[in-house]
Amino acid sequence: MKKAAIVQFEAVHEEVIPSIDFYLKSVGYNTGSYLNRNIYKRKGDFFRDAGFEKVNYSYVTIEKGSDWAELMETVKGDEGLELLVLNTFQRKSVVNWSLNFDIPVIGIVHNPLLFLAIPDIKNILKANKNIYLLGLAPHVASYLIANIPFMQDRVGFVDPIVWEDSSREDKIRVIDEGNTKRALSIPGSVNFKNRDYAALIEQVHLAKLRGMSSKNIGIRFLGGGKDRADLIDLIQDKGVNEFFDFSEVNEQGFVPYDIYLSDLKNSSFLLPMFKTSDIAYRTYKISSVISSAVGNSIPLLGDSWTNIVYQTSGVVYNTNLLSDKLLEISLLSEEAYLKLCNQAKETKYNWIKRSIAQLEQATSYFESKD
Template sequence: MSQSFRPVSAPDNAKADISCMQMEAVHEHITAGFFKVFSELGVTCNGHFNRRILQLNGDLFNHLSYAGVHVDYPVLVGRHCWQALADRIITESPELLFFNTFQKDGIAGWAEQFDRPVIAIVHNPGKFADSEVCMRWARSGRLTVFCLAEHVQKSLLKRVPELEGRVHVHYAYEVLPPGPDEYDADADVLNIVIPGSVNYLNRGFDGLIDTLKETGSALERPVKFSIIAGGPDRKRLEEDISKYGLEKYFELLPLDPLSGRVPHSLYLEALGSCQAIMPLLPASRIDYLKSKVTSGVLAGLGAARPMICPPEVGEAYGFEPINLPTDRPFDISKADLSPATLRDRRQRGLKIREISNKHNREVIERVLADHGLVHKDRVDATAEAEKPRRRWFR
């Protein structure tokens, strides 16, 4: 994996057009997608990520770096730390604040002190709607929201109609660093990545184990499932694999001994070398198709890899999967894994990613123009960018 040097942080007195805050150790890749567009548009940004993110996940921005974007990891424990960050942002004198995420009273209330407009990612419409301070922002007219899928946008607007006209979709962007993105549909062993935390509640690991016990010997092509994350149930998965003699079907990437997470370098390398991705979305998590997003799908879209899942998952997120039966959602023996099908879905995925990146840039550029950070004469008529992505590929 190629790496680019970047400053660990901007100088203490550095000005920035946008000050970005991320407090939770999830979805840094999505924040990076915004950084990429900011950089392309010549908009400067200082990103402040909770030190806990660095401790748990490592430094993603050692692998993804963008001109004009500086990242640091302040300790945010105690009132004095939050005050120090506030003082830093005041010194930066930004035109806008950017938050990933923005759906709880605490961070929304903290943002009020700066008297600046906010652009923010909302992952959970229910939490946003239940937050008194977030709703105050929604009514203020000074908040622009991005969601990561159309169904999340629809759910948020249903709950918070005050945001009408100010909720946009930001589709998964290219998560891989610059460099060769090779794809081998004819590999002797198909490497299928299962992204996201190993959690039996949120992903159907138990269903996958059961179907491999039943049908693993009937697979037409050898497969290897790559587990590229830690999680609360990783030990349980290791025990199940050993208990049922399924070792030949799995590869578990090593964990960092301090954080208990798979390092970013290994995570990105796995996404960039696999033949397919399996989101492993259980039927019980219908919320991931109605009001929330799953990182398993976002990773697949960003890496432009074929995804193996039931058709309703593809319908919700706007892609053409390698279909699995709805009543057998983890039975890999039911999937068409022929080289021709893999190549077809790979090409579709590349096209989706290309159009998604174009959409993301156009919408962000228009939002920044509304706030005076991009000249309006640079912004093309972008009504097409707001069309539901599903219509582009059907």
């Protein structure tokens, strides 16, 4: 088999690596991954805790310039390496680092705005035909092409949804006080800028006034974040404490992976809760909520705009009518819920197929240049 190296410079986005690893192996590559050691220091070992035993990875120190140089020598010293994949390919320093290799480079672009703001990036891409870009959703790839149209044949996408398969048949869970309830979760750092928590709390309040019981439904926030304390205050002020819960954080303010993954997999639904006015996650970025839902075959509870963009499985609500769906979900039968789970599994299967096809297209581009 051919050989590829995957590198993650920043201490983020490690959850994408198993998907890249899987897709590369599906198109005939052996892989090895190098990740910033600070990922492990902050949250623990994602690969171990998530069950990715077949991923070949190592944590390396990436802080000083000498660390970057040492990593370059390590990767270059990997005999027979034919492909370099750089996750989070959107900083000038990472792009410049990649130019020191004479093998094909695939850059995974998480934030096109940061990538397109790199000085002289268009000339760099024109001069280096061995660089291929992948977004993490079709709309991200489309945004890249719209802004750098000469790259149309060198842009694609892959869905970061390869997670360990697990049954969804036991997701009416005992959460507290012996009550079984639907467990709705919101992954990600608590940040008022990115999600409409105020609207969620208001809709929970409205559903409570219409008879929704905390014995049947609960909502958990799975991340730390700078606004977590303010969110707790907002929930208390509205008088809906009994519906909400928070995953435990460590001393650094992060939710460790063993806790995060357990709470995630015990979720009945995931909620993106994007603001109605927020175009970022619907035009040029993706959210880990979407990939976590699809990757774990968890139905999504999302607004109509988000559903149009991502075409996921789950329950769709109209703006300002989330309370209706919350009440409905709190009374949802097991048969109806399992039907949603089966649809979610089908979505995951189809997205994996399309991602493998996209990566085949990328590697075929390099082979056509030989």
